[in-house]
Amino acid sequence: MTIPASEMEGHAVPPLGESEEGVAGKVAGRSPTQLAMARFRADKLSMISFYVSCFVVFAAVASPILVKIGVFDPDGLNQDKLNTDLGGIPHGAFGGVSWSHPLGLTPGNGEDLLSRLSFSMTYSLGIALTGTLITVLIGVVLGIISGFSGGFVDATVGRFIDLTLSFPQTMMLLALAAPTVLLIRKDVSELPLLGFLENPDLANGLFVVIILSAFGWPPVARVVRGQVLSIREREFIEAAKLIGASRKRLYFKEVLPNVWAPILVYTTLLIPAYISAEAAFSFLGVGIKPPTPTLGNILRDSVSWTTADPTYFFLPGIVLALTVVAFNLVGDGARDALDPKTHR
Amino acid sequence: MEELVAEAHAPSQLNPDAAPILEVENLQMYFPVRSHGLVRRVVGQVQAVDGVSFQLGAGSSLGLVGESGCGKSTTGRAITRLYEPTGGAIRFEGKDIARISPKNLKPIRRDIQMIFQDPYTSLNPRHTVGTIVGAPLEIHNLVPKDKVLPRVQEILEVVGLNPEHYNRYPHEFSGGQRQRIGIARALMLQPKLLVADEPVSALDVSIQAQVVNLLQDVQKEFGIAFLFIAHDLAIVRHFCPEIAVMYLGKIVEIADRETLYSRPHHPYTQALLSAVPDVRQAAVGGRRERIRLTGDVPSPINPPSGCRFRTRCSLAKEICAKVEPPLLQVGARHKVACHFPGELGHAPQTPVTTGICGVDAQGNTVAGQTADIQLNAPGYDTTWLDLATGQRTGA
Numbered sequence A: 001m002t003i004p005a006s007e008m009e010g011h012a013v014p015p016l017g018e019s020e021e022g023v024a025g026k027v028a029g030r031s032p033t034q035l036a037m038a039r040f041r042a043d044k045l046s047m048i049s050f051y052v053s054c055f056v057v058f059a060a061v062a063s064p065i066l067v068k069i070g071v072f073d074p075d076g077l078n079q080d081k082l083n084t085d086l087g088g089i090p091h092g093a094f095g096g097v098s099w100s101h102p103l104g105l106t107p108g109n110g111e112d113l114l115s116r117l118s119f120s121m122t123y124s125l126g127i128a129l130t131g132t133l134i135t136v137l138i139g140v141v142l143g144i145i146s147g148f149s150g151g152f153v154d155a156t157v158g159r160f161i162d163l164t165l166s167f168p169q170t171m172m173l174l175a176l177a178a179p180t181v182l183l184i185r186k187d188v189s190e191l192p193l194l195g196f197l198e199n200p201d202l203a204n205g206l207f208v209v210i211i212l213s214a215f216g217w218p219p220v221a222r223v224v225r226g227q228v229l230s231i232r233e234r235e236f237i238e239a240a241k242l243i244g245a246s247r248k249r250l251y252f253k254e255v256l257p258n259v260w261a262p263i264l265v266y267t268t269l270l271i272p273a274y275i276s277a278e279a280a281f282s283f284l285g286v287g288i289k290p291p292t293p294t295l296g297n298i299l300r301d302s303v304s305w306t307t308a309d310p311t312y313f314f315l316p317g318i319v320l321a322l323t324v325v326a327f328n329l330v331g332d333g334a335r336d337a338l339d340p341k342t343h344r
Numbered sequence B: 001m002e003e004l005v006a007e008a009h010a011p012s013q014l015n016p017d018a019a020p021i022l023e024v025e026n027l028q029m030y031f032p033v034r035s036h037g038l039v040r041r042v043v044g045q046v047q048a049v050d051g052v053s054f055q056l057g058a059g060s061s062l063g064l065v066g067e068s069g070c071g072k073s074t075t076g077r078a079i080t081r082l083y084e085p086t087g088g089a090i091r092f093e094g095k096d097i098a099r100i101s102p103k104n105l106k107p108i109r110r111d112i113q114m115i116f117q118d119p120y121t122s123l124n125p126r127h128t129v130g131t132i133v134g135a136p137l138e139i140h141n142l143v144p145k146d147k148v149l150p151r152v153q154e155i156l157e158v159v160g161l162n163p164e165h166y167n168r169y170p171h172e173f174s175g176g177q178r179q180r181i182g183i184a185r186a187l188m189l190q191p192k193l194l195v196a197d198e199p200v201s202a203l204d205v206s207i208q209a210q211v212v213n214l215l216q217d218v219q220k221e222f223g224i225a226f227l228f229i230a231h232d233l234a235i236v237r238h239f240c241p242e243i244a245v246m247y248l249g250k251i252v253e254i255a256d257r258e259t260l261y262s263r264p265h266h267p268y269t270q271a272l273l274s275a276v277p278d279v280r281q282a283a284v285g286g287r288r289e290r291i292r293l294t295g296d297v298p299s300p301i302n303p304p305s306g307c308r309f310r311t312r313c314s315l316a317k318e319i320c321a322k323v324e325p326p327l328l329q330v331g332a333r334h335k336v337a338c339h340f341p342g343e344l345g346h347a348p349q350t351p352v353t354t355g356i357c358g359v360d361a362q363g364n365t366v367a368g369q370t371a372d373i374q375l376n377a378p379g380y381d382t383t384w385l386d387l388a389t390g391q392r393t394g395a
C-alpha cells in the first residue's frame, strides 16, 4: 500500500554519527518526534489523507458559522423544487443538482444536501472527537497507574477491564437511550453550568459520547499498560526515582512521553471508529434526531430512496466512507512513522 | 578532548584513617517468588543479598566484584534505597537509612547517587540532555530556573562533553558520551557517595579507560566515595584500593588491593584472579595456571547448605556442607569466608574455623561449645586470627 517507512528512513533521515566524537557541531538536535514527522511527510498517501481529514475538520468548524450567516441552510424546506407527483423527488438531474444546491436536495423535504452533509460533520465529528478525548484520557490514566503500580491496583483495573468488555454494549445502548437522555435533559441540566443540556441535540450527543467512552477505554488502557510495563523496568525510571522525582513526575514526565506514540496512533484510529459508530447509532435511531443532521441520520433517511433518488442514496455513504478511510490512513501513517520497525 | 585510548591515571590509594561514610551491616535483600494463578502465593524467596557487611571511608572507593547474578546490583540498589532492604542496616554518615520511609528519602537522594550500567536505557529517550542533567536541580529546587542551564553546561564541560549540546537527544550520542551524560546527572546534586554499577561494562574497550579516568578525576576533585561494581577484577584493580568479592549473595573475601591480588585466600577469589591477565607475570615469563570454574552458579532461591561455593569448590570437605564459614578476619585489612583459607596451593589441612563455629573438623556440633566471636560486623578489628600460628594477633 504505502512505501514502508523504514525504507524511506535511510534517505529522508540519515542516522547521525556513532563515533565518540561523531556528533558534528552544527546539526541541530532532532527529537524522535521530529524524526517521525519527517517520515510521515515523506509518505504521500498519508499526506493526502491528512489533507482530506483537515478538510473534513474545516467543514465541521466552518459549517455552524456558514449556517449562522445564511450561506448554508440545512433545514430550509424547498418544497417548490420537488416533484410532488413523483412522491417528492427533486426536479432536475441527479437529485436536483443546481448552482444554488450543488449536491442537490433531499427528496421529500427538499433541504439542501450540501448544507446538511457539511453541518452533519459538526455533530458527527464533535461526538467522535469528544468521545475519543474522554476515552483516551480514561484509558491513559488507568493504563499508566495500573502498569506502573502493578500488584493489587493492576489486578483491580484488569478485572474492571474484563467486566467492561463483557458488557452487552449494544443492548445497553438501545435500552438505556430514552431514559438516560430524559434524565440528562430534565435533571442533569438543573445542575449549575450544565443548563445547556436541556437542548435535545446536546443531550442526545452526550449520551452517545458517554456510551462510546464508557465502553471504549479498555483497549487504550491495555495498550498503555503494556507499554508502561516495559518502560518502568528501564533504568531511566530508576534514575528518576534516585534524583527524587515525585510520582506525578514519574507518570507524566518520564513515562508518558514514551507512550505518546502508541497513544497517538490509537487516538487517530479511534476517531474514524467513533465516526462510524456514531453513524451506526444514529442509523439505529439512537443519538441526535432530524432535523439536526448527522451522518447517521442522513444515511438512515436516504435508504428509503435507494431507487427513486440514487444520488441522495449514494452521496452520504460516500462522504462517510471517505471520511472514515481518510482518518484511518492518517492513523496508519502515524503508526508507520512513529515505529519504523513494524512492517506490514 | 582525550585521545582515543587514554593513558591510565595512577591507581587510587587507600586512606585507612578516613572516617567511614557508609557502613553496611548484615544487609539482606530477598525477593518473593510468587506462584502463578489467581491467588499469587509466595512460594519462595530469591536470596539475592544475604548478610553483606562492609565499610566505606569518605572519599574512598570499594570495589564489589562477582559473577553475574551474585547480587552486586541488588546490593547497590538497596544502598541507594531503590529497594527497601529485607533486613540489616545501612548507616550513611552514622544514620541508618535502611528503614526510612520513601517520603523522607528525598534529602538522602542528594547525597547518594548512582551511575547505571546501560547507557542506552538509563537516559530517557524523550528528554534532551539539558532536561536530563538539569532535572535534579529542578526537583530539589536548588537554583532559580534561569540558573539551571548555566549549571548544566558547567557540568557537561566537567564530564568532557560539549556544553552547547544541551538541546540534543540521547540517541544522538555514542555509548561513551551517554555514560558521561549519566555521570553528569549523578554529579549534579554533588553527592558524597556514588554507586557505580558496572559503569563501563557496556562500553567499547577503547572508551572504558576514558570513562574510568573521568570517574577518577571527579572522585579526586569532589571527594566522592565510590562503591564500584564490576564483574571482573581487572577494572576495579585500578580504581579501588579496597575490594570485596561476592558469591551468591554473600561477601566471600574482602581486603585491600595488595592483599587481594597477591595473596587471595578464598578459592573463589583465586579462580576469578586466574582469569585476569597479569602484566608482571607476563614480564618475567611466568605462566599462571588458569583455574576453571566448573558448573553453574546455583540458584539463589535454593542456595547450597553450608558454604554456598561448595558445589564448585575443589577444596570442599564434609564441614563445608554442614557449617557456613564465617567472614573471618585474617589480616589487618583482610577477611575471608572459608573453612580452609590459604594462598593458592597452601590451604590448611584442617578447618581453621572449628573453634569459632563450635564444631569439630567434620562440622558436627560439639556439646558445650558455642559460636565464639560476633562476626559479620562492618569494618576491621584491631586483632585477627593469624593463620600461620592459629593465634589471635594484632598490629
Ligand SMILES: Nc1ncnc2c1ncn2[C@@H]1O[C@H](COP(=O)(O)OP(=O)(O)OP(=O)(O)O)[C@@H](O)[C@H]1O
Pocket: B031, B046, B047, B048, B066, B067, B068, B069, B070, B071, B072, B073, B074, B075, B231, B300
Ligand atoms: N526485582 C527482582 N525480583 C526478583 N529477583 C531479582 C530481582 N532483582 C534481582 N533478582 C535476582 O537476584 C539475583 C541477583 O541479581 P543482581 O542483579 O543483583 O545480580 P548482579 O550481580 O548485579 O548480576 P549482573 O552482573 O548480571 O548485573 C539474581 O538471581 C536475580 O535474578
Ligand code: SF4
Pocket: B267, B268, B307, B308, B309, B310, B311, B313, B314, B315, B316, B317, B320, B325, B337, B338, B339, B340, B341
Ligand atoms: S568453605 Fe569449603 S567449600 Fe567453601 S570455599 Fe572454603 S573450602 Fe571451598
Ligand SMILES: [Mg+2]
Pocket: B072, B073, B074, B197
Ligand atoms: Mg548487575
